[in-house]
Amino acid sequence: MDDWQIGRFIYLAILAGALLLWFFVENRDSIGTKVKHMAAWGLIFLGTVAAIGLWGDIRQTVQPRQAVFEDQGRIELPLQADGHYYAVLDINGAQTRFVVDTGASGVVLTREDAERAGLDTKDLAFYSEAMTANGAVRTAPVRLDQVALGPFTDRGVQAFVNAGEMDTSLLGMTYLQRFSRIEIANGRLVLER
Structure with missing residues (x-):
């Protein structure tokens, strides 16, 4: 003191x-x-x-959490108090929290989440650019060996690491389009394959 x-x-x-x-x-x-x-x-x-x-x-x-209905091939994400839907995915063996962003074209990782997933962020080339609500940010393209959401596992998923500050990683449309059905109803985001 x-x-x-x-x-x-x-x-x-x-x-x-x-x-x-x-x-x-x-x-x-x-x-x-x-x-x-x-x-x-x-x-x-x-x-x-x-x-x-x-x-x-x-x-x-x-607060409600994501629910996995493996036998039905369905995942339900509840609407959170801040008005967003969040999903927890396993990225290269690391549990990572994403905000579901249908306005984002790709999967964008924070530097911290990329490092937890085993990516060396010091050697990344931030040569691509993404437009956000806050303006342009530099990004580095990466390929994720394994991405799992509940029972669904994908390999070789293209993503980006954000060079700027970001609170939460974004789960954009390149990943969401892997699902055959996406529905928002009654405060739930439903993903089915």
């Missing part, structure tokens, strides 16, 4: 001490009841702080 943070901590500790002292002096006749009320409010406060701190984990647990 720096001096500023220590000073703020001391100030808050003195303020809390003064408030507690005032509370006990003011309510000395019914101190037992007041302590119970204070304890209840303290637990409510701690519960709220814990819920806020754990909200990301809670949301991951209760």
